[in-house]
Every structure is written in C-alpha cells, then in structure tokens.
Amino acid sequence: MAAKLRAPGWYRALSFVAMGIGFSYALSICARLLFGYHPILDGNSVLIIALIATPLFFLVGLGAFDYWFYWAAGRPTRAED
Numbered sequence: 362m363a364a365k366l367r368a369p370g371w372y373r374a375l376s377f378v379a380m381g382i383g384f385s386y387a388l389s390i391c392a393r394l395l396f397g398y399h400p401i402l403d404g405n406s407v408l409i410i411a412l413i414a415t416p417l418f419f420l421v422g423l424g425a426f427d428y429w430f431y432w433a434a435g436r437p438t439r440a441e442d
Contacts, residue, residue: 369423369424371423373422373423373424374422374423375422376422377418377421378415378419378422380418381414381415381419382411382415384418385410385411385414385415386402386407389402389403389407389410392406393406428441
C-alpha cells in the first residue's frame with residue numbers, strides 16, 4: 362500500500378485531497394490568529410481557501426506536475442510517455 366501512495370495515481374490523489382483540506386484549515390486558522398480575527402475557525406474562510414487549494418493538491422497527487430517538479434529541482438527527468 363505504501364508504494365501505491367508514492368506513485369502517481371488515484372490513491373495518492375485522494376490522500377493529497379485530504380492534505381489539501383487540512384492545509385486549508387491550517388492556513389485559515391493561522392491567518393486568523395495572526396490578524397486577531399474572532400472566531401478563529403470560520404467556515405467561509407476555510408471554504409474559500411479549500412476551493413483554490415484542494416484541486417491543486419489533487420492534480421499534484423494525480424501526477425500532473427511530476428515532470429515539472431523533477432525539472433525544477435534539477436533532477437533527471439523521466440522519459441515522456
């Protein structure tokens with residue numbers, strides 16, 4: 362199962378969706394704490410961040426940016442399909 366989570370595909374994409382939602386909560390709570398907003402947890406702010414972040418996390422999990430990430434890190438890129 363661990364190998365499936367490391368390789369691009371649906372398993373990794375779904376785990377990245379969960380990470381995207383967690384990232385949305387964390388970013389919202391940290392920003393609201395930093396700026397002193399009350400209440401600290403606001404559903405609308407989490408939703409706005411999640412609507413932007415979660416699809417990007419999904420695409421990264423699916424493997425849409427793997428070639429670019431390898432290139433940007435200076436690692437040898439994989440052969441194209």
